Amino acid sequence: MSDFSLDLNEDQLQLQKWVHDFSESVIRPAAHEWDEREETPWPVIQEAAKVGLYSLDFVANAFGDPTGISLPVVMEEVAWGDAGIGLAIFGTTLGVVGITANGTPEQVGEWLPQCFGTADDVKLAAFAVSEPDAGSDVSSLRTRAVYDEAKDEWVLNGTKTWITNGGIADVHVVVASVDPELGSRGHASFVIGPNTPGLSQGQKFKKMGIRASHTAEVILDDCRIPGRQLLGGKEKLDDRLARAREGKSSRVQAAMATFEASRPAVGAQALGIARAAYEFALDYAKERKQFGRAIIENQAIAFKLANMHMHIDAARLLVWRAAWMSRAGKKFEGAEGSQSKLYAGETAVWVTEEAIQILGGYGYVREHPVERWHRDSKIYTIFEGTSEIQRLVIARAISGIHIN
Numbered sequence: 460m461s462d463f464s465l466d467l468n469e470d471q472l473q474l475q476k477w478v479h480d481f482s483e484s485v486i487r488p489a490a491h492e493w494d495e496r497e498e499t500p501w502p503v504i505q506e507a508a509k510v511g512l513y514s515l516d517f518v519a520n521a522f523g524d525p526t527g528i529s530l531p532v533v534m535e536e537v538a539w540g541d542a543g544i545g546l547a548i549f550g551t552t553l554g555v556v557g558i559t560a561n562g563t564p565e566q567v568g569e570w571l572p573q574c575f576g577t578a579d580d581v582k583l584a585a586f587a588v589s590e591p592d593a594g595s596d597v598s599s600l601r602t603r604a605v606y607d608e609a610k611d612e613w614v615l616n617g618t619k620t621w622i623t624n625g626g627i628a629d630v631h632v633v634v635a636s637v638d639p640e641l642g643s644r645g646h647a648s649f650v651i652g653p654n655t656p657g658l659s660q661g662q663k664f665k666k667m668g669i670r671a672s673h674t675a676e677v678i679l680d681d682c683r684i685p686g687r688q689l690l691g692g693k694e695k696l697d698d699r700l701a702r703a704r705e706g707k708s709s710r711v712q713a714a715m716a717t718f719e720a721s722r723p724a725v726g727a728q729a730l731g732i733a734r735a736a737y738e739f740a741l742d743y744a745k746e747r748k749q750f751g752r753a754i755i756e757n758q759a760i761a762f763k764l765a766n767m768h769m770h771i772d773a774a775r776l777l778v779w780r781a782a783w784m785s786r787a788g789k790k791f792e793g794a795e796g797s798q799s800k801l802y803a804g805e806t807a808v809w810v811t812e813e814a815i816q817i818l819g820g821y822g823y824v825r826e827h828p829v830e831r832w833h834r835d836s837k838i839y840t841i842f843e844g845t846s847e848i849q850r851l852v853i854a855r856a857i858s859g860i861h862i863n
């Protein structure tokens with residue numbers, strides 16, 4: 460008898476049903492409105508907080524599941540309802556992962572509750588790495604953090620861009636350079652609390668998709684924070700910088716460690732969009748009649764649906780494998796995290812486009828959600844590492860050659 464199983468356990472099945480029910484009854488009905496308004500859906504986040512879906516406990520349990528599968532299951536179900544609202548609810552986890560990956564236990568204990576607030580007073584968090592001139596090339600970021608020893612404070616200056624929850628979050632985790640000569644090895648993460656002078660929101664972006672999720676610039680202008688808000692602490696940083704200056708190996712750069720842990724969960728969101736579009740197209744193809752028969756009775760349409768179903772299943776297997784590997788502490792020798800995000804992201808774009816084709820003109824108008832799902836899907840080939848960057852990571856992993 461083997462222990463191997465791809466079945467969800469009882470707890471996971473219950474969790475999946477609970478999240479699905481919320482997604483179906485609260486998130487999906489709100490999706491069109493908040494896509495049109497292009498605003499943060501506060502009432503939906505508050506509702507999620509009220510039922511416990513938006514809470515530190517919930518996220519800690521999902522992350523803590525020993526199989527690693529609960530988190531992608533949750534992400535898939537939420538994004539099935541709506542990816543924009545899903546990101547408005549779970550964008551906070553980017554900041555949470557940034558704190559957990561780099562903070563001391565005391566910092567984690569102090570800041571994580573502040574990322575969520577309470578059901579009556581909801582708070583958000585953000586994770587700010589990207590800059591106007593540092594997107595895929597994180598090593599070139601220019602935001603500087605300088606230590607003012609006399610006051611035991613860090614002073615941050617720079618502009619972050621494309622930041623989910625940027626400027627509206629209560630807790631911003633910011634990656635900045637403390638030693639530009641060391642490139643990404645001179646980066647450190649800082650946590651900035653609510654109403655800190657010197658941190659402000661810049662431009663808010665009008666986007667193609669996931670429009671219920673707030674994306675904006677974050678401006679840091681002589682933003683002073685207490686020394687203890689350097690994640691990981693000064694001693695550890697000094698140690699790491701000294702090793703880097705001596706050319707010795709040091710820890711994976713702060714930003715990369717965070718993205719690595721979150722890739723399968725991002726892939727799972729793409730999967731949720733793809734599944735939503737596939738299900739909608741399948742139902743439509745059975746109903747819609749042309750030439751006296753349902754359009755699904757034509758192989759041209761039925762084979763599209765067969766392929767959509769197969770690619771969604773394949774994406775889910777890649778996502779679950781990477782999530783399981785990450786939780787089990789396995790080494791991603793074949794860049795399995797990148798594979799999962801790349802494949803799920805591109806599957807979502809392709810499946811949603813096929814769904815539009817199956818709906819014909821009805822797929823192209825806002826009366827049906829399929830055009831929104833296609834717009835939403837595109838971000839999954841761009842953020843958390845573009846598809847090209849994922850291919851670079853995979854190509855380097857399988858070849859052992861530093862391909863450019």
Ligand SMILES: Cc1cc2nc3c(=O)[nH]c(=O)nc-3n(C[C@H](O)[C@H](O)[C@H](O)COP(=O)(O)OP(=O)(O)OC[C@H]3O[C@@H](n4cnc5c(N)ncnc54)[C@H](O)[C@@H]3O)c2cc1C
Nearest residue numbers: 586587588589594595621622623674841842843844845847
């Ligand atoms: C809606 C949204 C939300 C986001 N949220 C956050 C957030 O919360 N926090 C955060 O820090 N960032 C966030 N981002 C930023 C996101 O991670 C970046 O957009 C992404 O990393 C790509 O960077 P870039 O846009 O500067 O593109 P660039 O890096 O300029 O890339 C442009 C093109 O060149 C390609 N390219 C670049 N380098 C190479 C190479 N070496 N080989 C091959 N091709 C290459 C890219 O794949 C892409 O096709 C968000 C972005 C968006 C749009």
